[in-house]
Structures are given as C-alpha cells and as structure tokens.
Amino acid sequence: MQHRQSIALLLVLLFVLMGASGPVLLSQLTKQQLAGKDVYSKGIGVSEVKITAQMSGVSVPATVMACVNCHNADGSGNPEGGITPSNITWKELTKNYGGQLQNQRKRPAYTERTLRNAISTGMDPAGNELHSAMPRYEMSREDMDNLISYLKVLGNSGEKGVTDETLQIGVALPEKTNSPNDKSESLRQLVNAYIKELNNGGGIYNRKVSVQFFTEASAVDENELFMIVGEGSSDMEKAINQAQIPSLLSHSQKRTTQGFKNPYAFYVYPSWVGQSTSLLQFSKEKGMLSKGTTLTVLYEDIPSKKGVVDELFSHCKKHYGIEPTLIPMGSNDITEISQEIGDKDIVLYLGAPNLGNTLLKQLELNDKHPFILVPGSITGIDLYNVPDSFKNKVFVGFPTWPSERTPDAKKKYETLKAKYVLPNSWKASQWEMLSQLVTAEEILKRTGRNLYQEKVKENFETLFQYANGLSPALSYDLNRRVGSNLMYIIGFDSAKSQIKLITTLNSPEN
Amino acid sequence: MKKFQLIIIALLLLAPLSLVAQKAKHKGGACCATKETAANEKSTFSLGDMKDIPNVQLTNQYGQDVEFFDLIEGKVVALNFIFTSCKTICPPMGANFVQLQTLMKDRVESSELVMLTVSIDPQTDTPERLKAWSEKFETEVDWTLLTGDKNDINTLLKKLEVYTALKEEHAPVILLGKEGGENWVRTNGLANPNELAKTLNGFFEPKNDTRTGSTSNPDEMYFTNVELMNQHGENMRLYADLMKDKVVIVNPFFTECTGVCPIMSATLEKIQEHLGDKMGDEVHIISLTVDYETDQQEELEAYSKIYHAEKGWYFMTGAKENIEFALHKFGKKVENREGHDSVFLVGNVKTKLWKKVNGLANVDEIIAEVDSVIADSLE
The missing domain is CATH 3.40.30.10 (Glutaredoxin)
Structure with a gap:
C-alpha cells in the first residue's frame, strides 16, 4: 500500500514537472481555430482593424454583439424575446438538401464562400436577406478566415482541457512546506482519492477526470484547464477571468468583486476581509466596539495580509468611525506590542497562526485583557490553551461548522479516508476541499456531456440554496460570487471547558 | 422539465402580456417576429396620466435617485426595456437606441427629448451594471438607464403594458410619445432608427407655432x-x-x-x-x-x-x-x-x-x- 502510494506520488510529480516544462495541450483546436474562437465568442480579431457589427444602419463594436451571444457556445441558438437564432453548426449549414428557415423559406446548402457572404452582407445562399436581428459583420480577410475555420468545428466542444475521453481540472493548493503534516500534501491526497473514486465509477459522462495541481496564479494560463477548484487569491482571480475558466475557490483575500466584473471566479465563503468585518460587526452588536474604542489590527507582514489590512482600515473608518492601529507582527515583536495594547482595547488578530497563544500569554503577563477577534480561515488560535483570564474574551469566526455536515457526507469522507489512508492532519481543510469537489462534480454533471466553460459558469449562477451536506447551502446569481455569507462565531465555555457556538451572522461582503 | 412546465404555466397565466413572443411561436416563425409582425404592428395607445404611478422612485446608472415622472414631465420620450444579462435582443436594441440618440442629438441636448432605458431585471441590474452595459456602445449622448426596487419597476412596466413574468419573454418594444399626449406609439425596438426618428419628430411642436388659429377652413x-x-x-x-x-x-x-x-x-x-x-x-x-x-x-x-x-x-x-x-x-x-x-x-x-x-x-x-x-x- 505504502509502495503504491509512493508510485502514485511519483506519477503526480512527473505530471507536475511536465506541466512546468511546457503546457500540455489537450485541445484539438488549431491555432487558426483558436483565433476564430476569439472572433466567435468575444468579437475580437487578430487584425488591427476592429471588427464591427452593423444593424439597420447602426455600426457598433462586434464585442457588443459577438456571435456567441445569440448562437450559443455550441452554435445551437439561444431563443429570446421572440427571436430564434439559427443553428449554425457546420453540419447544419452544409446539409446537401439545404435548409428550411422557420418561416418556411428554403435555401441551398452553405459553402465557405456563401457563408462568408452571409456574415458580411447578410444574404443567404438563396439570395434572401437574413433576419434583421442578424448583424452584418465587417472584418479583415484574416479574421474571416479564422472565424470560418472555427465555424467548421463549432459544436464539437474544442474547449480547453476537454477531449472525448478526458477532462482536466486544476486544483489550486497552498504552497508546500517541509512540515511532516503539510497542508498541501494532505489536500493533494484527498483530491487524488476523490478523483480515483470518481473515475472508477465511470468519471463524468464517460470522461476520466485528470487533475493538475498548482500553487501559482501563472499556472492558470499555462495549462489546459477546463475548470479550477481550490484556494484562491486576488492574482488567481485575475488570471481566471483572463483565461475564462469557471472556478470554485474557497475564498478570496480582498473583498470579492461582483459577477459582472468577475465572471468566472466563484467563492464558497466570504473573503478574508468579509470574515474580519463580520467579527467587528459581532463585537459591535455585543457592545464591545463603540466609537471611542481603540482597535488594533495585528498582522503577519506578508503581501496577501497587507492588502487585507488596508481594506479593513478603510472599512473601519467608514462604518465605525474608527481608524485602527495597524501593526505588523513577527515573533520578536510580541513583547513590545503587548505593552502598546490597552486593557479595554479590541485586537483583530491576523498574525501567524503559531504566535496567537504566545501573544495572549505575554498580554496576561502585562495584565492586559483586550478582546481578541480571530478570523479562523486566515489564522488560528488554540482555544483550549488560552490563558484562563482570556476565556471569555477570545472569539473565533469560521465560515463553516461541523454541524452543517450530514451523516451521509460524513460517511463519504470516512469511507475515502479508510480506503485511501488519508492523513489525520488538516481535517477541516480536507472537508472544505471535499465540499468543493462535490459541488464541482455536481455542476459538471448538470452541464452534461457537451461541455462548455460558459455553460458551467451559467450553471453556477443558477445555484440556489444548493446543499451538498458538507458546507452551508450555496447560492449564486449574476452578481453574487460568494456562495455562503454565513459566519459562525465561536468562543470558549469555561464552565464546561469546551468550545461553544455563540452566534451566526451574515458577512457583509459588499 | 420543471422549467418547461413553469414556462407553460407562466404563458397560460400571462398570455396577453407576452403577446409578441407567443405570436411568434404560434406562427412557427419565431425568427421573423420582429420584421414581419412586430415591426409592422405599430400600434398607438394612450399612456394616460403618469402622475398616478404611486411613488415610482428609481435609480439611474450613476446611483442617483430619480423620480420617473420628473424625468418625462413635459417632454417627448423614447423608452425601451432591457436587462444587462440579455444576450440576443438587448445588445441590438441598445445599439439601435444609441443610433436613435445620435439622430436626435439636438433634441436631447435642448432637453426637449428624453431617452430612457428601463431594466426589467432590477434585482440583477445594479447601477454599476447598467453603466458598464451602456458604456459598451461608446456613445457620447446623454442617456438615462434606470433600475430600482423590483415592485416599483413592475408597477411601471405594468402601467406601460410591457410587463412579462419571465424576463426572457420580453419583446423588443420601444415606446415613443409625449408626456401628457394621447397618441403614444408602441413599436419594434429593432426597427430602423431613421424610422423611429421620423416617428419621434412627429411629437414635437413646430417652433413659432401660429397654426392653431380660430379657423374652420x-x-x-x-x-x-x-x-x-x-x-x-x-x-x-x-x-x-x-x-x-x-x-x-x-x-x-x-x-x-x-x-x-x-x-x-x-x-x-x-x-x-x-x-x-x-x-x-x-x-x-x-x-x-x-x-x-x-x-x-x-x-x-x-x-x-x-x-x-x-x-x-x-x-x-x-x-x-x-x-x-x-x-x-x-x-x-x-x-x-x-x-x-x-x-x-x-x-x-x-x-x-x-x-x-x-x-x-x-x-x-x-x-x-x-x-x-x-x-x-x-x-
């Protein structure tokens, strides 16, 4: 068993190395067809002259009326407002007995030449005018050639990361460490186990799922990925939208942008900023935070947290009229910092997870007992080892809680764990990853055998109160990109010597 | 299947309201609804008294609160209806509307004409979304896009008789008329903008109007x-x-x-x-x-x-x-x-x-x- 696992690991490593040496091209589209796809789905060509669309004497950039808008990613046509755009797959256009339009008019089969003509002058091969809602497109010869080459394969998917037999999913993991209980490694094992189980059961509509693990945002573009799950970051969000890959990520660091500016990155939980502000809201509701309160934000001096801290500063100023003191904190600063903090202050702790309890001990030594707010996804604190004098002063916020898990879901995890000997470390993170995988599988299955990234995105947008038994129910829409706004506030029950759920509230994400 | 049933039910309940869409279906010529039917079926109607719309407080694309009646009072009005996630007919309608604006630029600049676009999906269409949508058309002319509370928008849409239960069923309608005037025109929003401009021009009073004498000739x-x-x-x-x-x-x-x-x-x-x-x-x-x-x-x-x-x-x-x-x-x-x-x-x-x-x-x-x-x- 051990032996098999290491072989598997080696294979994975090999895969990663291959990925690093050069992109693995799965898509069957040629370079020309890919350029044609840009014309079709974005209205963007390779020539300097922009493509324009004309309708009833009006000329607009083709980006406003790209082919895909009406004809769909698969060429089938998207009926709306009493207009049914034609099916424009090559098979349909070139049937040798021609075609019959919905108004009973007939036309001969299209040829490459008559199709060019139809796109640019709006005349079908019979010499009849196309429907008035079909714009006439003006584009360079080169762009037209590219478009035609793509139209010939339209409807055969040709999406990134999809072949007839395989489907490639990217999994974003945290950076690997040398720790024996490495988070990244735990998650990797869980994902491999899940995917193996899935593939043994036939994959998704007869496609085997293959996984590409990565940590850097740059990998999003370098690999042929159909979909992405895992841990997000602002850089990754940017890369995902650039590459137009529908993605389900745990949460962003800064506040999540709304759907129309961020079409492809969907998050399960509130952002780091959202989770932190929920704790502040909680402290205000409980009367800890008021206008005169001194609020200190202690943070680990790394770029991702620095960005969060800046957003938090403006949030506090705007909503509470407080300018928090922002202090970067390393292990050597604890003594000094604990002297600066007052007994009645509030500390929002975004420091390193291993320094939280040290800080509390130092504060106790100085006889200072401020309220400590800890967003659990960003950092951590060991509630069982909190000094007694802090027992009712430390509050941790989590976007999910074990009470959400159904018996079926628990069984699913335990079965995987037993069968694939999953590590005991980072269990909460494993649960989260499992939840994402289940949701992703569901969305892919809803999309069907005929896979299009755009359809996957749209299917996310129709999720309403979707519960997979592992996380709080998820809802998305055209604007919403955070599936669950819930925050569980956890404290310590000193009488029973156990952690307790104090309350839940909705994170104000936007 | 469920969705399909829902659509059927909605169609049955709201048959008269989604007239254009339905008509197209029944003729089996959905593709040509705009040109052959809707475009030629230019109908006139009376808008009635818009003042009686109770407190229709709307928000424009800049996030400012506006009252619908204030926008149209005493003016010639061109009104169309879109939602920003609509892909098939709304972009062409938007382009058409922008062209109409360009043709009517002088009238818009002199505040005689107001061009309004109302979102029929106000829950999704935030002011930012409307703004981003309108900017795609790269127009310079003043154009007001409106969203608001869903109930308020629906009240307005019902008053204007353009309400549909499903936003996907909405027809490419444009309304042209003068506030307080009788003969409002309901026509196809995808029609040639020159034709629409001609219709709009008919609503303006000629300057130095000495026409209305006490003549019976x-x-x-x-x-x-x-x-x-x-x-x-x-x-x-x-x-x-x-x-x-x-x-x-x-x-x-x-x-x-x-x-x-x-x-x-x-x-x-x-x-x-x-x-x-x-x-x-x-x-x-x-x-x-x-x-x-x-x-x-x-x-x-x-x-x-x-x-x-x-x-x-x-x-x-x-x-x-x-x-x-x-x-x-x-x-x-x-x-x-x-x-x-x-x-x-x-x-x-x-x-x-x-x-x-x-x-x-x-x-x-x-x-x-x-x-x-x-x-x-x-x-």
Missing part, C-alpha cells in the same frame, strides 16, 4: 400657418400668405443640387414668363428647400437671381421642424436631400383641384397642365 387646418422664410428674408405663413386663394406650383429643391433641380428651375422660369402678370396675384410658385441647413436666405436669394425669379416665386426655408413640417404636408419630406422627387404639385386652393406634374416633362406640356388648373372653377 379645412385647408388651413391641414396646411396650417407654420412660419417659413423666403429668399428676401421675409417670414411667410404657409397657408395665409403663400396659398390662400391662389393657384400654387410647389416643388422641392436645394441650391446645391446639380441633377434635376437646375432643369426644374429653368422650367419654372419659363412658366413664370408664360404666366406674366398672373404671377403674385393669382399664382404662386413655392420652391421648398429640402436642405434647410445649407439653404439660408442668402443662398436662396443668389439662387433665385440665377433663374430671374420675380414677384410671386418664393424660395422657402425655415426652422428645421417648420420646413420639415411643410414638406411633410406636401408629401415631400425626405431623409436625405438627394432623395427629393422631381414632381410639381399644381393646386388650385379655391377649387381644391390638385395635379401632380412631371417636373422633367416638356415645358409646353407642363404649361398646359398649369393652365388647366388655373382655369378650373367651382361652377
């Missing part, structure tokens, strides 16, 4: 006394000064026209010669410019001299809406100046005998026709 009521200006810079009223009790020869022209106009004007010069003393007393020749922008008084005066125009031959121009109105009344209004015809209208205003005469025909034949109209009498 049907001709005067038809032609009105809209004010025009002749080649001498004098204002003349269309019916009272130019037509009343006269035989008139009306032709469209423009001074820069190098095609048929010189021929027709030369012909008119010969007619003037033939009519002699009758000119001015009995007969007026009215040459109406189809290019009011170029043809100001000086151009007309210079042009009239080339053809030795004398008493009773008037070359007319005027404010845009006035000259267009006059041309319209003679059936001579054109979209671009080259489109004017070469037909003389010869009319005996007293006897109401009107003849159309080919302006390029032999002069003698034309003179014979003119004489026959002059000779007409009521007996």
